[in-house]
Amino acid sequence: MPGMSRRSFLNLSTAVAAGAVATPLLTACGSAANKKTEAASSKVKLPTYVPFDKVKPDLAPNAQGLSAGFLTYPKTLVQSVSKKPGDGSKVTVLTEMWTAPPKPKGSNAYWDTLSKEMGIELNAILGSDPGYPDKFSATIAANDLPDLMWIPPNQGIQHVAQLLEAKCADLTELLSGDAVKAYPNLANMQPAHWKTAVVNGKIWGAPSPYPAFGQVYGGNPRIWEKAGGLSAASPEEFLSKCKEVTGAKTWALEPIYVNAVSVLSQCYGAPNKWLQNKDGSLTFWMETDEYAEALSFAIKLKKAGVFYPGDPEMADAYIKMAQGTIGACVYPNPKAVRTDTRTNDPELAGQVLIPFSAGGSAPKHARHLGTIGYTAIKKSSPERVKMLLEVLNYIAAPYGTKEQEFLKFGVEGEDFTYDGNGYPKYTKTGKSEVEGLYSGLSTATVAPASLSASDFQGSAQAQDVRDIYAVEQKLIPMIALNPTIGHYSDANTEHYPKMSTDANDLVNDIVAGRKNFSEWKSFWSDWKPKGLDQMRHEYEKAIATDA
Known part of the structure; x- marks a missing residue:
């Protein structure tokens, strides 16, 4: 929506809106009689679409x-x-x-x-x-x-x-x-x-x-020009370009690590929030090997020194990008890349990074809710x-x-x-x-x-x-859908805010080097009995009801 805060929209892809609490x-x-502990969406005919x-x-x-x-x-x-x-x-x-x-x-x-x-x-x-x-x-x-x-x-x-x-x-x-x-x-x-x-x-x-359309990297074309533009065919090329544009008083990427991993996970083929397996079971996207690979790659970017060395929740990253201090930031969608760069500098036409293939998987683009x-x-x-x-x-x-x-x-x-x-x-x-x-x-x-x-x-x-419009056309074939959209889980509203906040904090700590990468898998094992499995089972039941 017009004017929506940057932090709120960016975090919609990896968590609840910033600052939100359960x-x-x-x-x-209502009374206990009204409560439905497994409120699930059953079959309903959606409104007819009449353009x-x-x-x-x-x-x-x-x-x-x-x-x-x-x-x-x-x-x-x-x-x-x-x-x-x-x-x-x-x-x-x-x-x-x-x-x-x-x-x-x-x-x-x-x-x-x-x-x-x-x-x-x-x-x-x-x-x-x-x-x-x-x-x-x-x-x-x-x-x-x-x-x-x-x-x-x-x-x-x-x-x-x-x-x-x-x-x-x-x-x-x-x-x-x-x-x-x-x-x-x-x-x-x-x-x-x-x-x-x-x-x-x-x-x-x-x-x-x-x-x-969901999160994308958007960049200052003046900075990426010497590297041939904000585009890449592989993680190796992206890392090389980031190193090339970093120097003096310019860094390739903003330091909001959790959003960096979110966007890069699309390159590795990570699912859109939930993966529906062949047997109907669900896997949360941050549990997947694809997300872990993107996290590992973000660590490489950090060690290469291409992230701006500032506050990982910095509010002025877009302004710094327009000024030439940061090469690329995560935006909530492709349109926002261009509207925001034009707002900060009317002559600056922000570029959009199209997801490249990484880890042997076809890139995906996570469709918004x-x-x-x-x-x-x-x-x-x-x-x-x-x-x-x-x-x-x-x-x-x-x-x-x-x-x-x-x-x-x-x-x-x-x-x-x-x-x-x-x-x-x-x-x-x-x-x-x-x-x-x-x-x-x-x-x-x-x-x-x-x-x-x-x-x-x-x-x-x-x-x-x-x-x-051309960027959207390129992203359409990569669209990945969230299989839980249109289904309801009480456990999700109860546990997701805490779980996602903890996960995002751990991502930031791991990329920053304050915690070890080995803690990532154990984090999800710990969360399974604390709400993750309950979310999973409620969504699975709701989806099965509609099948």
């Missing part, structure tokens, strides 16, 4: 996750919602924002205008990063549930299945199959976007789509639930629509103006009133991601779209 839902979980066709992209998307590409901003915006979605009532949404908070309701003209456009009195409880799990639990514990609640799958929030069953509306009948066509902007979401919102065989919310969560609806009358779905349908307006421009940028002349290329740009008022509120609303739900020239700064915006 936070129980306190008194809102939005009123705005035609220059570069076509596909069902595998390739993004739509827009080389210019649409000259004529279309309407995606025929009438105001609301019924004049107050609607409260609990969500997370990834930028500075907006001016509060009452002193924010855009907030008032948005409420009028949507036909509701909009209230927003805006959590921040880190700290959203605590905000979520405190809100639920107050026993005055908001109408709309954003639920992330990876921030350690526990007992989600119980909360959904006890307090939230089952949306399956309203959204499953062709029923979703009543909400066209929600029907514009692909099956992969919906799977996270399925728990106990029911659809519980509107997804928050995110690009299909497909969403960063979903927004559930509080149990209400059937009429109110449908109205709230209309509100979410409005918020999910696609690129090129009047609703999407208004949601993201506000009112022309007050909140934004068009630049020389016809792209909307915030005014000072828009930055303070619109940006933060849109950040929260677009976390609740949003249209599927696209590549738009307006997303990039500098003088080569259309070329940026073409370049990242």
Whole structure:
């Protein structure tokens, strides 16, 4: 999402979001009778995918996750919602924002205008990063549930299945199959976007789509030019290039070792979070030999002195890369490589490292979850639930629509103006009133991601779209899917945050030389009885139920 903190998104591939804790839902979980210790997703017909066709992209998307590409901003915006979605009532949404908070309701003209456009009195409880799990639990514990609640799958929030069953509306009948066509902007979401919102065989919310592509190394082309660019055909060539560009006041790689191992493990063919074996059993990706090989290679990189000798959790690595101190950093997806480098230096076109083959295995690219969560609806009358779905349908307006421009940028002349290329740009008022509120609303739900020239700064915006689209095309054949997506494990929400934090800490310690590589295998043996095997068995059971 726009403005999401770097650390949060990077750690989604190897752990829960940074700073997240395993936070129980306190008194809102319902009675013991409501608890399901092995909440598993059974068969459910996902919503029918009906692509939005009123705005035609220059570069076509596909069902595998390739993004739509827009080389210019649409000259004529279309309407995606025929009438105001609301019924004049107050609607409260609990969500997370990834930028500075907006001016509060009452002193924010855009907030008032948005409420009028949507036909509701909009209230927003805006959590921040880190700290959203605590905000979520405190809100639920107050026993005055908001109408709309954003639920992330990876921030350690526990007992989600119980909360959904006890307090939230089952949306399956309203959204499953062709029923979703009543909400066209929600029907514009692909099956992969919906799977996270399925728990106990029911659809519980509107997804928050995110690009299909996951972590990649992105680099400063000025630094890698003397080595022939940020590309390699083998670990040996990559190490050689890293050595070549390291020197004086430049280092090849940022020092966030756990993210380095995550990206490099794709080269060794490591699975995407879980490997489903031929007998149906599951192996966690960090247990695999492929991950261990990537960890061993990261140790070689460290000994070669190619990592920047700074804080392994450094927050300014992207800035240092733009300045020429660091050659490459890990980014949450290919698009972020180019948008971020352009932000820090409009003339810097960040390069993306395509996974190379290592260890005799074909390289893989770990597909993202497909969403960063979903927004559930509080149990209400059937009429109110449908109205709230209309509100979410409005918020999910696609690129090129009047609703999407208004949601993201506000009112022309007050909140934004068009630049020389016809792209909307915030005014000072828009930055303070619109940006933060849109950040929260677009976390609740949003249209599927696209590549738009307006997303990039500098003088080569259309070329940026073409370049990242080309990178996505190269990654599509390497896509590795996570077999547990669309399945639920209580043990995962209970144990994963602690396990992943401990694992990440050990990776950092091993690469830094504070602990021995030999401790890696024993770590996983120790974790099997502490929660790993329970996660594994619950996911295996859930997958078998769907078979």
